[in-house]
Amino acid sequence: MLKPSLSGMDASPFPRPRTLIHPGRFNPVRIHSKHSERARHIRLALQPGLSLFEALVSPLAGIGVKHASTTILGGWFADLHYCVAPPDPSGKAVIAYTRPIPAGQAYMIFGNATLGKNRHGKPLVHCHAAFRTAGGQTKGGHILPETSIVGPDMIPVLVTSLDGFELRETFDPETNIPLLQPYEEGADE
Amino acid sequence: MSEAAIVENGAMGRVAYARIAPNEDLIQGVEKLCLAEGFKNAFVRGALGSLVDACLGTLDGKCLQIRGPAVEIVSLAGEVRSSEDGSLRASLSGVVADPDGNVYGGPFVPGSNPICMTFEVTLEWLPAAEQPTR
Numbered sequence: 001m002l003k004p005s006l007s008g009m010d011a012s013p014f015p016r017p018r019t020l021i022h023p024g025r026f027n028p029v030r031i032h033s034k035h036s037e038r039a040r041h042i043r044l045a046l047q048p049g050l051s052l053f054e055a056l057v058s059p060l061a062g063i064g065v066k067h068a069s070t071t072i073l074g075g076w077f078a079d080l081h082y083c084v085a086p087p088d089p090s091g092k093a094v095i096a097y098t099r100p101i102p103a104g105q106a107y108m109i110f111g112n113a114t115l116g117k118n119r120h121g122k123p124l125v126h127c128h129a130a131f132r133t134a135g136g137q138t139k140g141g142h143i144l145p146e147t148s149i150v151g152p153d154m155i156p157v158l159v160t161s162l163d164g165f166e167l168r169e170t171f172d173p174e175t176n177i178p179l180l181q182p183y184e185e186g187a188d189e
Numbered sequence: 190m191s192e193a194a195i196v197e198n199g200a201m202g203r204v205a206y207a208r209i210a211p212n213e214d215l216i217q218g219v220e221k222l223c224l225a226e227g228f229k230n231a232f233v234r235g236a237l238g239s240l241v242d243a244c245l246g247t248l249d250g251k252c253l254q255i256r257g258p259a260v261e262i263v264s265l266a267g268e269v270r271s272s273e274d275g276s277l278r279a280s281l282s283g284v285v286a287d288p289d290g291n292v293y294g295g296p297f298v299p300g301s302n303p304i305c306m307t308f309e310v311t312l313e314w315l316p317a318a319e320q321p322t323r
Contacts, residue, residue, distance in 0.1 A: 013250060013251045013252070014244055014251075014252050014298050014300065014301040015242065015244055015252070015254050015301055016301075017212075017214065017241065017242070017300065017301055017302070017303040018241050018242060018303060019212050019303065020211065020212060020241055020258065020303075020305065022211055027210060029210075030209065030210040030213050030218075031207055031208075031209050031210070031213070031218065031221055031222055031225055032207060032208045032209075032210075033205055033206065033207035033208075033222055033225050033226055034205065034206060034207075035203065035204065035205035035206075035226045035227075035312075036203070036204050036205075037203055038200070038201075038202070038203070038204075038316075039201050039202075039203075039204035039313070040198055040199065040200060040201065041198075041199045041200070041201045042196055042197065042198050042199070043196070043197040043199075044195065044196050045194070045195050045196075047195065059195045059196050060196070062196070063196055063198065069206060069234065069235030069309075069311035070235065071234060071235060082290070084261065084286065084287075084288055084289060084290045085239060085257075085258070085259040085261055085288065085305075085306075086258075086259075086288040087258060087288075093306075094211075094258055094259070094305060094306065095239070095257075095258050095259040095305060095306060101290070109264075110263075110264045110284070111263070111264075112234075112235050112236060112237045112264070112265070113237075114235065114237065114309050126237065126309070127237070128237035128238075128261055128262060128263045128264075129263055129264075130263045130264050130284045130286070130292055138292055139286065139290040139291065139292060140261060140263035140264075140284060140285070140286030140290060140291075140292040141261055141263065141286050141290050142261060160201065160204060160234065160235060160311055160313060162204065162206055162311075165206070167206065172307075174210070174211065175211060175306050175307070177306065179208060179306070179307045180208065180307075180309060181208045182206050182207065182208065
């Protein structure tokens, strides 16, 4: 049988995007966004010996920043743990994070971390980064901020404070996982 | 401030944060976010999330495809500019990690980078720049 072909459709050199089916009901709103007319840029120095979580959260809380988008500009970690995201064998979601993978004494090349609140109102850090492992391999993935420890030197971070709205982790029915989304300050879900 | 300072503060301009949902295209999703939040020009920063498959442009006009799901976005930077024809154009460059954590980098090809679970992104613009479109 001939493959169906629409004229010109096969000419694109790029692969056709795959539309995946998620377990929950499709939400017609695809972009959840908030803006603020003014924000602050902050240079933060992650302190040696602290977990990435502590080193980000505590100093920012000290100046009243609870919601932020941050860029980790590179530096050594005494210990780094990460996960990757292969398909979920249980089918509960499209993907599931693996168990933590130790990268050892690793160099974080570049990372982005979002600071928000978890479902219990406590600070939450979501970080993805590229790094070189203790074994010399360059890898990337989802960093575990609680068990990744800043190395002997401070690591510089560019912080953009998100003032006037909040980032909260809420359960997303479509993907069937909790996700960070922006909300009005103090508003209910 | 001294070198020992842990935090140093400064002002900046307009900022927006978004979560873009699955199966939306990365590039056009960022462009539509600019429409939603009234940005004519923006720096794209603080981005992380995942793609179904990634498609990174190569010099011969083709692309390097990295199969997922999920391909994690581990580094991303870029900008959105308004064109003379009245359209918006995002140019995003980054590093992605495949389901084994192996990394690849390049420019994201418009229309060929569908979001897998979520894409978190921050837009910024200059404090004294032109007024937003609305």
